[in-house]
Amino acid sequence: MSRDRRTYMLNMGPQHPAMHGVIRLLLELEGERIVSTEVEIGYLHRAFEKHAESETWNNVVPWTDRLNYVSPLINNSGYCLAVEKLAGITIPERGQYLRVISSEISRVADHLTCVGASAMELGAFTVFLYLIKAREYLYQLIDELTGARVTTSYTRVGGVKADMPEGFPDNVRAAFQLVREAVADCDKLLTKNRIFMDRVDGTGVISRADALAFGITGPFLRSTGVPYDVRRAHPYLVYDRLDFEVPVGSKGDNFDRYLCRMAEIEQSMRIVEQCFAQIPAGKHSLEASEMKDAFVYQDMGKQGETALLKKYKAKVDQTLQGGQRGERADILTGDRTMVMPAKEDTYGSIEGLMNHFETVMWTWGIKVPPGEAYVAVEGGNGELGFHIVSTGSDRPYRVRCRPPCLNPMAALPQLLKGGWIADIVATFGSVNMIAGELDR
Amino acid sequence: MMNSQTRRVGAAEVFEALQTLKHEGYNVLMDLTAIDWSAAGAQAPGARRFEVVYRLAKIDPDTGNDNGRVEVRCFVNDSSAELRSAARLWPIADWLEREVWDMFGIRFADRPGIKRLLLYESFEGHPLCKDYPIAKRQPLIGPAAGEPANNPSFNSAAPTVKYE
Secondary structure, eight states, X not given: OOTTOOOEEEEEOSSOGGGTTTOEEEEEEETTEEEEEEEEOOTTOOOHHHHHTTSOTGGGHHHHHTTSTTSHHHHHHHHHHHHHHHHTOOOOHHHHHHHHHHHHHHHHXXXXXXXXXXXXXXXXXXXXXXXXXXXXXHHHHHHHHHSOSSOOOOEETTEESSOOOTTHHHHHXXXXXXXXXXXXXXXXXXXXXXXXXXXXTTOSOOOHHHHHHTTOOTHHHHTTTOOOOHHHHSOOTTGGGXXXXXOOOSXXXXXXXXXXXXHHHHHHHHHHHHHHHHSOOXXXXXXXXXXXXXXXXXXXXXXXXXXXXXTEEEEOOXXXXXXXXXXXXXXXXXXXXXXXXXXXXXXXXXXXXXHHHHHHSTTTSOOOOSEEEXXXXXXXTEEEEEEEEEOSSSSOSEEEEEOTTHHHHHHHHHHHTTSBHHHHHHHHHHHTOOHHHHHO | OOOOEEEEOOGGGHHHHHHHXXXXXXXXXXXXXXXXXXXXXXXXXXXXXXEEEEEEEEEOTTTOOEEEEEEEEEEEOSSSOOEEOXXXXXXXXXXXXXXXXXXXXXXXXXXXXXXXXXSOTTOOSOTTSTTSOTTOOOOOOSGGGTOOTTOTTTSOSOOOOOOO
């Protein structure tokens, strides 16, 4: 080895905690200055796109949970919107509002996680605990709504699987109050904090032109001052009826990205509150019909007492797909070839039972007409696109997911170049890399 | 809801078509992907096996509006490098082309080299091809398979250090 060596290599990750265990950076360093970086990804590759080709249309939904697992509800909606676009289905208005409500709760959870985790990596452990506690309130809401905290699988092709439980709007308002307090506390802890500012102000800078050349979207692009937001540029669901701001930064550094995310948390909560004011009333609270346990209902059907069945509703779990007769029409399309029948029909009539089986039987399930569709939604990190190809069978021919955090990861070498090793943690944290979606 | 125009071009003209569109104001390469039509039978739109899709957007940096989208589509065969790399136009094309190579085995010309993006170098086959069976097993790699520690399959990033 020669003595006049100027630079040396450092392997950062995949086991480094700040690399989240899934990213490897090969750094070329001169002292503590970064000369060049090579990013290696793929440690969490799970063959999502390949696997989707062997699943039926609805069975892909649980796999989308695992893309961006911090905001799975947005992935659920994005995938189903793409399939619905191809199939030419419009879902009922209440279902659309429920998708927006769930997506925005998910987005708040996503931003809380990103800000909290990146602050923790910079040493602000209190902030992490405050924000993860706030996220916990949101996870409880998601649990109430979907029956699961993370693996939500809430949407179905043609709607959502269940209406919201009673009292849900009040629970959301109460949870948002606590989230607002936590965000305000963290704002006080971080925004003018000298230690935090020294780490994030002016580091990881990207210009507008570079951000667009790298196809970056979401808070990362908005931090450079480009107010591109899919919800604004290509309104989907009911976003065109909702009033919200698109917060932008000016410098495109880590601090601006932090501020953008903090501001977006508030905007998302505003959207949810407006949704509760606008959402059309569901039928389940209006029709007071007598409830029967599902097995009693089923037995009545078997004993031929079908004339009586219309009087009753089957008592099934809120989160069970199909749900009850009245509310089902509010949240799922009426197309019988696309969605499961109501549980009363399945339990109470042979036609309903056959309809139910036809939607789940191998090679019999829902079929989407041949063609292609691309739909993008605003994910936690930017434009989350689904490109879907159908040949008319009961399963997709190809599903392509455009992962929004791939673009800033590709730009990472440029962001890090010339900076200090210590900036890696701040810059990488502001990317909000979610390996589930990056590696698919 | 998002709508876009479609432009079909020959594989040889892709770079020129993209360059023209970039001059027309399509400033963002949103996505680049491919479709393997070999299992679609009569529904395949062309005689050639793969279709490569470039998805462009025209984003106004000041207003944030998206002033139109276009999909540039072309058919290619897998064997030769017919497509010219778009990395000169948009730096993100580098990673997206690596993914298309990784998943479909489609080569790109006019770029220094290509490395798999998500999989490792000694991975056999290109998994999103329709002839790649979903249950296919890959050979064991790494020290457990008796390979030396400097094997490129688990140390694939070429050192970029230049010793003087």
